[in-house]
Amino acid sequence: MLPGMDGFELCEKLKSQPETATIPVLFLTGRRRDEAAVVRALDLGAADFLVKPVRMPELVARIQAAMRTKPAREVAVGEPVGEPATIQGRLAFLQRLQQELDRSVQLRRPLTCVVVNLELAPGVAEQLSPEQVGAIEEQLAPEVRACCRGEDICGHVDDRRCAFILFSPAETGGRALAERIRDRVTQAEVMLQGQRIPVNVCAGVAQALLKEPPTAEELMSRAEEALAQARLAGPGTI
Known part of the structure; x- marks a missing residue:
């Protein structure tokens, strides 16, 4: 658990600020997979939602995939960070x-x-x-x-x-x-x-x-x- 806020609140806060809106966010939880939680995380702008245990090669691949989408959105169209x-x-x-x-x-x-x-x-x-x-x-x-x-x-x-x-x-x-x-x-x-x-x-x-x-x-x-x-x-x- 995060002090003072949960992962959903942190994700929402990051996505609401122009300086951090394009930072990829991945959820990693040890709790049982909950479809409602997955949908909520993705709706808030999370790049992925993983449930432990996760093998390291898969985790690295997921992070790399999320990172690839960030420059694609920022550079391909030439928009400043945080702008649609x-x-x-x-x-x-x-x-x-x-x-x-x-x-x-x-x-x-x-x-x-x-x-x-x-x-x-x-x-x-x-x-x-x-x-x-x-x-x-x-x-x-x-x-x-x-x-x-x-x-x-x-x-x-x-x-x-x-x-x-x-x-x-x-x-x-x-x-x-x-x-x-x-x-x-x-x-x-x-x-x-x-x-x-x-x-x-x-x-x-x-x-x-x-x-x-x-x-x-x-x-x-x-x-x-x-x-x-x-x-x-x-x-x-x-």
Whole structure:
């Protein structure tokens, strides 16, 4: 036991600070394996969860695998430590999604894809130029990024559409992220030519099952299908 806090509290504290958010955290316990504890640890951003006894070669391999994911997130996209990586373009996002799917299977970590669409009032989008839509996206980008954890990956995949890769279950991670984005976007003061532009979001969430891992295209399609259903239900639907 740790003095003053348990492993979950320590992991949450590390992941909440920009300076330590990308440090890989592995749980090692002598207690009986508890699925709820494993899910909680992974949801908090842990890289792995091991139960004693663990042979030294396996422990070293797990640590090395966790360390490999850290520079991949920091260097490949060129983002500073503690900031969510941002990818431009659908193809680049799908390529990164496939890489992370492969890692999630190797490390036995849940992975969720979230697709978020910015929703403008009926008739407004048709009146805006691509440059004006881009200006709205630029104003909202800091709000969206503020909702992400340091290890989350964000992609701008189309006009008014972003996609996210999260290393957590759909309900506790993906849906929670979509709700945070919705709340911040709807409260944001988006201005265009001196007028406030009301913006809402719809989102689709899909989780990769470790027993039958999908391809990046399949997981993205499932998230986009969920998004299409949400848009039919109306702005703000997740």
